[in-house]
Amino acid sequence: AQTVTQSQPEMSVQEAETVTLSCTYDTSESDYYLFWYKQPPSRQMILVIRQEAYKQQNATENRFSVNFQKAAKSFSLKISDSQLGDAAMYFCAYSRGDMRFGAGTRLTVKP
Amino acid sequence: ETGVTQTPRHLVMGMTNKKSLKCEQHLGHNAMYWYKQSAKKPLELMFVYSLEERVENNSVPSRFSPECPNSSHLFLHLHTLQPEDSALYLCASSQDYRGGEKLFFGSGTQLSVL
16 A cells, blocks of 8 residues: 655744655555645645656646655655745645545744 | 535534535536545545445445435435544545546535544
8 A cells, every 4th residue: 555654743934935845655656646735724625736756847836846756755845935824734645546645744834 | 616515514423423424516526535634644535436436435434424426416424423533524526536636625524523
């Protein structure tokens, strides 16, 4: 079974600074998809970014980018120019059929 | 209007009660999911429906009973629950049931079992 590990239960960042959230996963497959989801206090999970494993280029979405290291099975999320609205739980997820999630990282943004 | 709507938002029930959680998606998707979110644990996939057919049941206790009457609606019927079933129950949908599909989530039902 595929597992997703987020080793940082909590992280904090100063407003306007950059923060990186870590994620590793375990799989024997070569073709799969990786995601980062954000869960603000409203509880609704919102898709932040999606990466296809067969693409070497790292995905980016405005201030959000990933560092995808396939051989290392690592998929970190970088948030640039952090904003107060970025404060949330962030979940890394793996999908080849069902979507499997990590335990999450709580990000605090300090003004 | 959010694409996936869940009701109720909060639910408190005794162990002998019977209640149902409702999920409705307005996105025209073909697959719907129930996830359980407990504190400090990964989301647990409970059930998957594709084109109204159940395609996965991840060893969920029989006190949880899903129902998908059409592609837009998903229910989770609850009966004789245990205190450890207290959690946030999230519904999600995707265009189809296949790897790599983006999931769209509702805001969940926070369930407390007394």
